[in-house]
Amino acid sequence: MFFASDNAGPVHPQIMNRLAQANTGHAMPYGNDPIMDEVRDAIRTAFEAPEAAVYLVATGTAANALALACYTQPWQTIFCSVTSHIHEDECNAPEFYAGAAKLTVVETDDKMTPEALTKAIEKHPEGNVHGAQRGPVSITQVTERGSIHSLEELNALTAVAKSYDLPVHLDGARFANALVALGCTPAEMTWKAGVDVVSFGGTKNGCMGVEAVVFFDPAKAWEFELRRKRGAHLFSKHRFLSAQMAGYMQDDLWKTTAALANDNARHLADGLRAAGATLLHKPDANMIFAKWPRRIHQKLHDAGAKYYVMDGPLEGDDPNEPLSARLVCDWSIGTEAIDQFLSYF
Amino acid sequence: MFFASDNAGPVHPQIMNRLAQANTGHAMPYGNDPIMDEVRDAIRTAFEAPEAAVYLVATGTAANALALACYTQPWQTIFCSVTSHIHEDECNAPEFYAGAAKLTVVETDDKMTPEALTKAIEKHPEGNVHGAQRGPVSITQVTERGSIHSLEELNALTAVAKSYDLPVHLDGARFANALVALGCTPAEMTWKAGVDVVSFGGTKNGCMGVEAVVFFDPAKAWEFELRRKRGAHLFSKHRFLSAQMAGYMQDDLWKTTAALANDNARHLADGLRAAGATLLHKPDANMIFAKWPRRIHQKLHDAGAKYYVMDGPLEGDDPNEPLSARLVCDWSIGTEAIDQFLSYF
Amino acid sequence: MFFASDNAGPVHPQIMNRLAQANTGHAMPYGNDPIMDEVRDAIRTAFEAPEAAVYLVATGTAANALALACYTQPWQTIFCSVTSHIHEDECNAPEFYAGAAKLTVVETDDKMTPEALTKAIEKHPEGNVHGAQRGPVSITQVTERGSIHSLEELNALTAVAKSYDLPVHLDGARFANALVALGCTPAEMTWKAGVDVVSFGGTKNGCMGVEAVVFFDPAKAWEFELRRKRGAHLFSKHRFLSAQMAGYMQDDLWKTTAALANDNARHLADGLRAAGATLLHKPDANMIFAKWPRRIHQKLHDAGAKYYVMDGPLEGDDPNEPLSARLVCDWSIGTEAIDQFLSYF
Amino acid sequence: MFFASDNAGPVHPQIMNRLAQANTGHAMPYGNDPIMDEVRDAIRTAFEAPEAAVYLVATGTAANALALACYTQPWQTIFCSVTSHIHEDECNAPEFYAGAAKLTVVETDDKMTPEALTKAIEKHPEGNVHGAQRGPVSITQVTERGSIHSLEELNALTAVAKSYDLPVHLDGARFANALVALGCTPAEMTWKAGVDVVSFGGTKNGCMGVEAVVFFDPAKAWEFELRRKRGAHLFSKHRFLSAQMAGYMQDDLWKTTAALANDNARHLADGLRAAGATLLHKPDANMIFAKWPRRIHQKLHDAGAKYYVMDGPLEGDDPNEPLSARLVCDWSIGTEAIDQFLSYF
Incomplete structure (x- = not known):
C-alpha cells in the first residue's frame, strides 16, 4: 500500500533487461556510447523532431535546473506556478544553476492562467534596470496537484510567453502520464505548442534514474554539455543511462x-x-x-x-x-x- | 584492447546482482532506503569510523565538488596538484559548487611535496583582504599520473595543512587501487593520516555509477545533504545507488x-x-x-x-x-x- | 519641483566641507584612514553599541546585499515584504551576493505582520531537504510605501524571527526619517528591538554616496570585510567615504x-x-x-x-x-x- | 614620504572643483545626469571611438570584474599574467562576477609573451568538455611590476588572442601612466591594438574613486548595465562619479x-x-x-x-x-x- 510517491517503485523488467544487456565489454564513456545513438533516434522520432538535441541526466531536478539555466540570465526571473517543483522542491537548484536568478510565482492556485502569467510578466517592465528582468516561463505538466493542462491551455500560456519573446520550458517529470491522459502526440504537447525545451521524465515512470532533456532548437547543445559537466552530471559509464532510456522508449513502454x-x-x-x-x-x-x-x-x-x-x-x-x-x-x-x-x- | 580509461568497463556481476535484488516493491526514496543503512555500516566498519557521515552520489566530480564545497568559503582558494582532476577535468565544477572560489596549483610535476605546498600556502598571507584566502588542501590518491602517495608522504602533506589549520580532502576516485598497492587500511590512508573528507570511488572500480563521500567529522552532515539536493544530486530511487555500493563493499569486492x-x-x-x-x-x-x-x-x-x-x-x-x-x-x-x-x- | 526621489538631491554643505578637509596629503587606503576611526566611534556611540562592527560602502544595494549575505546560506530563503527594495529594486543583487539564495515574500500589502511572517516561515518546515531552508528576516524601515513600523510592530516581527532562531536585518535606507518620526533612539530601533545588522543609510539623506553596515555582533566582521572586497566594494581612497559619514554624524546632521x-x-x-x-x-x-x-x-x-x-x-x-x-x-x-x-x- | 601606493594620495583640485560645481539642485539619478553625457563624449573623443559604450564605477576591481564578466562564460578560464591584479589582489571578485569561472596564469615573470600565452591557450583544447573552456585574455598595462607593454608587444598578444577568437580586456588602472610613457594615443593602446574593453583608471591618478569601463563594441551595453546594477555598483547620485571623470578628462588633466x-x-x-x-x-x-x-x-x-x-x-x-x-x-x-x-x- 505504497502511495507516497511514484519515485519509490521498482524498475520495469524491460529496463532491467536492457541494463543487463548493456553490461558487456567496454563502451566509450561520457555519452559516446552507441546506445545513446539509439536513444537520440528514438526520442527524435517520438517527438517528430529530427534536429532536436537530446541529453540524459539522472535526476529530475538536474533536468529542470540545467534546461532552465540554458535560457536564463542571472539577472532574470523565471515565471512558474506556485506549486511547481522548481519553486517548492528543489532547494534552490534552479537559482544555483541559473547563476542566482530569481523565480517569480504566477499567482494562481495551481495551473497558471494566461491572465495571471501576463500580470506577472507585466510587473517586470522592460528596460527597468532595477528589477529582475523577464526570463523563461516554466510550465509543469502534470502539475504537482495532479492536474493536466489541455493542449488549448498549454497553447494559451505559450502564446503569452511568445508575445513577450520569452522561452518556454516544460517540466515533464510526469510527461507520459499527461500524454496518455490527453491522447495527444509528444510533438503536440511540446514544440507544436510552443515549448522550447522539455524535461522528459523517466524515473517516476519505471526507470531507475534517468531523464531526458530535449531541446527543439539544437543551438543550445554545446552549452548544455558544458553546463551538465560543470554541474557534475555527466556520467562516465553513460551507457547505463542510455540503456534505461532505450528500454523505456522501446515498444512505447x-x-x-x-x-x-x-x-x-x-x-x-x-x-x-x-x-x-x-x-x-x-x-x-x-x-x-x-x-x-x-x-x-x-x-x-x-x-x-x-x-x-x-x-x-x-x-x-x-x-x-x-x-x-x-x-x-x-x-x-x-x-x-x-x-x-x-x-x- | 580497451585501455582508454577505467571508467568504460562493465559492471561487476556481484553489483548487477545486488541491483536486481534491490528491485522488489517500493522503498523509501532519497536515501531513506534500508540498503543505505547497510552501506553506512559497511563503510563505517571498513574505515573504523563509527561516527562518520556517509553519503552517495553518482559521479566522481559530484563527490569532489560537494565534499570540497563543505570546507571552502567563496573567497578562499583550494590547494591542489597541477595534474589533479578537480583542476584539469571538472570544467569548473569545484569553483561552481564552492561559490566561485579559486584553485591554486601547488607547483610540482605531479604529487605535491610538503615544501611546494608550504610555498603555495605562504603566498596567501593571513589577514590580507586583497588576495584569495587559504582554503582546503585536496590530495589525489592515486594521482592522475598513476602515482601513489606513501603513507609517509600523505602524512607529511596533511601535517603541513594542519599546521595552517586547513582541512584536507582526498580525491579517492582510485582509492581502492592505492589501498591494495600500499597494503594499508582505509583508516591509515584517511583519518589516521589527517584526512577530513574522502571521495571514495566506486565507478572506476566495477560499479555502474556511485561514489561515497565520507566525512570523519559528522558535523558537516546536514550541510552536505542540502548541498547535494541543491546540486540536483539527490536520487529519488536512491536504493539503486545503495545497492551498487552494498555489492561493492560485500566480501571486500x-x-x-x-x-x-x-x-x-x-x-x-x-x-x-x-x-x-x-x-x-x-x-x-x-x-x-x-x-x-x-x-x-x-x-x-x-x-x-x-x-x-x-x-x-x-x-x-x-x-x-x-x-x-x-x-x-x-x-x-x-x-x-x-x-x-x-x-x- | 523635484519629487522623483530623495536620491537625486544635493550633498549637504557640512558633508562637502568634510570632503574638502579630508583632501590633504596621503592617507592609508582601504579603511585604515584615521577618519574611519572617528566614524566608528560616532556610530557606536549613537547606537550605544561599543562592540559593534561598522563598515562603509557606497550604495544602499551593496549595504543590503552584503549584510544579508553574512547571514544567509545559499540554500536558504530571505523573508521580506512584497514592497521591499531587496525584492523589487536590486536586480537580483541579494540573490547574487547570497550565492543564489531565494527571497520569499511575506504576503501583506506593505508592512509585514507577525501572522503573515509566521505563515511564510511555517511554509518552510525544518528538516525538509527539498525546499529552501529558513533564512534571515529583512525588514524595511521606512517601507517603500512610506510607512514606518512602530517600535511595538518592530519588536513583534523580530520576536517571530527569534522564536525560529532566525537573524534579522533592517534595511534602513531611510533609517533617519523613521527615527525622527518615532522619536526613539537608534538602539531602540535596532539591537534593543532584536535587529542583528542594519543598513544605515546616508545617501538619500544628504550624503554623496555612503551607507554604513552595522553588525551588533562583531563576529561577522572579518567575513564582511572579505565579502566587501570580493564584491569590489572596498574603496582604496576610503577616507572619502569616511569623511562623508563623519560629516553626516557630526552634530547629529x-x-x-x-x-x-x-x-x-x-x-x-x-x-x-x-x-x-x-x-x-x-x-x-x-x-x-x-x-x-x-x-x-x-x-x-x-x-x-x-x-x-x-x-x-x-x-x-x-x-x-x-x-x-x-x-x-x-x-x-x-x-x-x-x-x-x-x-x- | 608616502610611496606605499598611488591609491592613497589626494584628489586633484580640478576634480574637487567639479564635484563642488555639480552639487547644485537635483539631478536625474542612476547615470541619467547631464554630466554623464559630457563624460561619454569626452571619452569617445579621446579614444576616437564614437560608438563606444562608456560606464562609470567607483573601484578598479569593479571595473575589471564587470568588464570581464561580460566576456566570460562560467565554464571558461580567463588568461592573465602571474602578477595581474585580477589574479592576486581582488579576493576572487573576477571569479565571483563571472559566475565561478577560472583564471589561468600565463607562465612568465610579469608581462605575458605571445609564446607563453599560446601555450596556456593550447593547454585547453577546443571541444574538450572536461576542462575549463578558453575565455578572454586580460592584459595589465602598466603591469603590477611597473612594466609597460610596447604597442608592438600589445599587438603581438592580441594577435594571439584573435587567432583563437578570444576577446581582450585591458586592465588600465594605470592607463594614463602607460600612455604618456609610450607617447601614443588611447586608440593605439586599445581598439587599434585589438582591445575589446578597457578599465580606464581614474582613482590612482588624481580622482576620488572613479573608473570608466569602455566597450568598443556597444553590443555589450545593456548587459553591462544589468551586471553593474546586480553587482550593486550603480550609483544613485551618479553625477558625483560623472563630475570626477569630467574633471579628469578636462584639458587632459x-x-x-x-x-x-x-x-x-x-x-x-x-x-x-x-x-x-x-x-x-x-x-x-x-x-x-x-x-x-x-x-x-x-x-x-x-x-x-x-x-x-x-x-x-x-x-x-x-x-x-x-x-x-x-x-x-x-x-x-x-x-x-x-x-x-x-x-x-
Whole structure:
C-alpha cells in the first residue's frame, strides 16, 4: 500500500533487461556510447523532431535546473506556478544553476492562467534596470496537484510567453502520464505548442534514474554539455543511462507504464469517492488529493499504508476531523493493493 | 584492447546482482532506503569510523565538488596538484559548487611535496583582504599520473595543512587501487593520516555509477545533504545507488577488483618494458604512461586498441618518433587482451 | 519641483566641507584612514553599541546585499515584504551576493505582520531537504510605501524571527526619517528591538554616496570585510567615504536633514489633502502616495515637476480620471518648491 | 614620504572643483545626469571611438570584474599574467562576477609573451568538455611590476588572442601612466591594438574613486548595465562619479597627472641608482622595485617613510642584507619628498 510517491517503485523488467544487456565489454564513456545513438533516434522520432538535441541526466531536478539555466540570465526571473517543483522542491537548484536568478510565482492556485502569467510578466517592465528582468516561463505538466493542462491551455500560456519573446520550458517529470491522459502526440504537447525545451521524465515512470532533456532548437547543445559537466552530471559509464532510456522508449513502454499508473489512480479515485472521501483536485493523471476522517487515516497508518497527510497531525482529539492526503500511484501498484487500501474505509 | 580509461568497463556481476535484488516493491526514496543503512555500516566498519557521515552520489566530480564545497568559503582558494582532476577535468565544477572560489596549483610535476605546498600556502598571507584566502588542501590518491602517495608522504602533506589549520580532502576516485598497492587500511590512508573528507570511488572500480563521500567529522552532515539536493544530486530511487555500493563493499569486492586492475597494469608494464617501451611515471597502481615509436601506435590503432596518445599526431612523417601514451587497466581487462596488445610490439 | 526621489538631491554643505578637509596629503587606503576611526566611534556611540562592527560602502544595494549575505546560506530563503527594495529594486543583487539564495515574500500589502511572517516561515518546515531552508528576516524601515513600523510592530516581527532562531536585518535606507518620526533612539530601533545588522543609510539623506553596515555582533566582521572586497566594494581612497559619514554624524546632521525631509513631506501632504487629493498610504516619513485627476498631473508635468505617476498613462481621454503618484521629499526641497507644486491644484 | 601606493594620495583640485560645481539642485539619478553625457563624449573623443559604450564605477576591481564578466562564460578560464591584479589582489571578485569561472596564469615573470600565452591557450583544447573552456585574455598595462607593454608587444598578444577568437580586456588602472610613457594615443593602446574593453583608471591618478569601463563594441551595453546594477555598483547620485571623470578628462588633466607621477618615479629611480640601490624591474611608469641594505630601510622606516618591503622582516640580524621594496609615486608626491627620502641613503 505504497502511495507516497511514484519515485519509490521498482524498475520495469524491460529496463532491467536492457541494463543487463548493456553490461558487456567496454563502451566509450561520457555519452559516446552507441546506445545513446539509439536513444537520440528514438526520442527524435517520438517527438517528430529530427534536429532536436537530446541529453540524459539522472535526476529530475538536474533536468529542470540545467534546461532552465540554458535560457536564463542571472539577472532574470523565471515565471512558474506556485506549486511547481522548481519553486517548492528543489532547494534552490534552479537559482544555483541559473547563476542566482530569481523565480517569480504566477499567482494562481495551481495551473497558471494566461491572465495571471501576463500580470506577472507585466510587473517586470522592460528596460527597468532595477528589477529582475523577464526570463523563461516554466510550465509543469502534470502539475504537482495532479492536474493536466489541455493542449488549448498549454497553447494559451505559450502564446503569452511568445508575445513577450520569452522561452518556454516544460517540466515533464510526469510527461507520459499527461500524454496518455490527453491522447495527444509528444510533438503536440511540446514544440507544436510552443515549448522550447522539455524535461522528459523517466524515473517516476519505471526507470531507475534517468531523464531526458530535449531541446527543439539544437543551438543550445554545446552549452548544455558544458553546463551538465560543470554541474557534475555527466556520467562516465553513460551507457547505463542510455540503456534505461532505450528500454523505456522501446515498444512505447513509457506510454504503457503511464497508462497503468493513470488507471491505478482512476481505480483509487473511484473507490475513494464511493467510500465517501472528498476529492480536492480533479485527478487528471496519477495523483490524487482527497480528504477523509482522521480515524480512517489512523487505521491505514497502522496497517502500513504509506502516503502524505497534508494537514494536521495524524494524532488528534477528534477522530472524525477530515484530514487531506496526497496519494500517488505508480505503474506497479496494482488493483490488489488499492482495494486493500480502500478496504479500511 | 580497451585501455582508454577505467571508467568504460562493465559492471561487476556481484553489483548487477545486488541491483536486481534491490528491485522488489517500493522503498523509501532519497536515501531513506534500508540498503543505505547497510552501506553506512559497511563503510563505517571498513574505515573504523563509527561516527562518520556517509553519503552517495553518482559521479566522481559530484563527490569532489560537494565534499570540497563543505570546507571552502567563496573567497578562499583550494590547494591542489597541477595534474589533479578537480583542476584539469571538472570544467569548473569545484569553483561552481564552492561559490566561485579559486584553485591554486601547488607547483610540482605531479604529487605535491610538503615544501611546494608550504610555498603555495605562504603566498596567501593571513589577514590580507586583497588576495584569495587559504582554503582546503585536496590530495589525489592515486594521482592522475598513476602515482601513489606513501603513507609517509600523505602524512607529511596533511601535517603541513594542519599546521595552517586547513582541512584536507582526498580525491579517492582510485582509492581502492592505492589501498591494495600500499597494503594499508582505509583508516591509515584517511583519518589516521589527517584526512577530513574522502571521495571514495566506486565507478572506476566495477560499479555502474556511485561514489561515497565520507566525512570523519559528522558535523558537516546536514550541510552536505542540502548541498547535494541543491546540486540536483539527490536520487529519488536512491536504493539503486545503495545497492551498487552494498555489492561493492560485500566480501571486500572493492579490494578484489582493485587488485585485479593493478595486476593487469603490472602485467602490461612488464610487457612494455620487455618490448622496449620507455615508462614515464612509476606505475604504482593501474595507470601507465609510456613511450614507443609511432609505427607501433599506428599498428595498435589499426587493430582497434583504445588508449590516449598524449603528444603529437598519430599520423606523422617519422615512423620511429616516440609518442607517449596513457594506458589504464580496469579489473575486467584480463591478460589475454593485454598479451594481444603487446603482440604488436 | 523635484519629487522623483530623495536620491537625486544635493550633498549637504557640512558633508562637502568634510570632503574638502579630508583632501590633504596621503592617507592609508582601504579603511585604515584615521577618519574611519572617528566614524566608528560616532556610530557606536549613537547606537550605544561599543562592540559593534561598522563598515562603509557606497550604495544602499551593496549595504543590503552584503549584510544579508553574512547571514544567509545559499540554500536558504530571505523573508521580506512584497514592497521591499531587496525584492523589487536590486536586480537580483541579494540573490547574487547570497550565492543564489531565494527571497520569499511575506504576503501583506506593505508592512509585514507577525501572522503573515509566521505563515511564510511555517511554509518552510525544518528538516525538509527539498525546499529552501529558513533564512534571515529583512525588514524595511521606512517601507517603500512610506510607512514606518512602530517600535511595538518592530519588536513583534523580530520576536517571530527569534522564536525560529532566525537573524534579522533592517534595511534602513531611510533609517533617519523613521527615527525622527518615532522619536526613539537608534538602539531602540535596532539591537534593543532584536535587529542583528542594519543598513544605515546616508545617501538619500544628504550624503554623496555612503551607507554604513552595522553588525551588533562583531563576529561577522572579518567575513564582511572579505565579502566587501570580493564584491569590489572596498574603496582604496576610503577616507572619502569616511569623511562623508563623519560629516553626516557630526552634530547629529543626519537627524536634522531627516527632520527637514519629513517636515517637507508633511507640508506637502497637508497641502494635497487641502487641495482634495486622496492620500493612499499614511505618510509617516518623507514619502507620499496620493491620487488626483489627470488634468492636474498634466499641468504639473508641463511645468516641469518630476515625480512618478504609478498608474498612468499621463495622456488619456478622461481629464478627470484620478491617477496615483509617488512623491518623495528630501531635506533640500524646501516649502517654496512645495507651494509652487501645490499651486497647480 | 608616502610611496606605499598611488591609491592613497589626494584628489586633484580640478576634480574637487567639479564635484563642488555639480552639487547644485537635483539631478536625474542612476547615470541619467547631464554630466554623464559630457563624460561619454569626452571619452569617445579621446579614444576616437564614437560608438563606444562608456560606464562609470567607483573601484578598479569593479571595473575589471564587470568588464570581464561580460566576456566570460562560467565554464571558461580567463588568461592573465602571474602578477595581474585580477589574479592576486581582488579576493576572487573576477571569479565571483563571472559566475565561478577560472583564471589561468600565463607562465612568465610579469608581462605575458605571445609564446607563453599560446601555450596556456593550447593547454585547453577546443571541444574538450572536461576542462575549463578558453575565455578572454586580460592584459595589465602598466603591469603590477611597473612594466609597460610596447604597442608592438600589445599587438603581438592580441594577435594571439584573435587567432583563437578570444576577446581582450585591458586592465588600465594605470592607463594614463602607460600612455604618456609610450607617447601614443588611447586608440593605439586599445581598439587599434585589438582591445575589446578597457578599465580606464581614474582613482590612482588624481580622482576620488572613479573608473570608466569602455566597450568598443556597444553590443555589450545593456548587459553591462544589468551586471553593474546586480553587482550593486550603480550609483544613485551618479553625477558625483560623472563630475570626477569630467574633471579628469578636462584639458587632459589625466595626462598631466600621469606625467607628473612618471616624472616623480624617474627622479626617484635616478636617485636610487645614484645611491647604489639595485633596481629590480625596469621602471617604465610610476612604480619602482629596488633593493638596498636593511639598515637604510630601518632609517627610512623610523623617519616615517611608507612603502612595502617585499622580502624578509625589517628587523633582522644583518644590517647590510639587501631587502627589496616597492615604491609607487603618485602625481602629488613632488621632488621635495623624494629628495628627503633619498637623503637617508
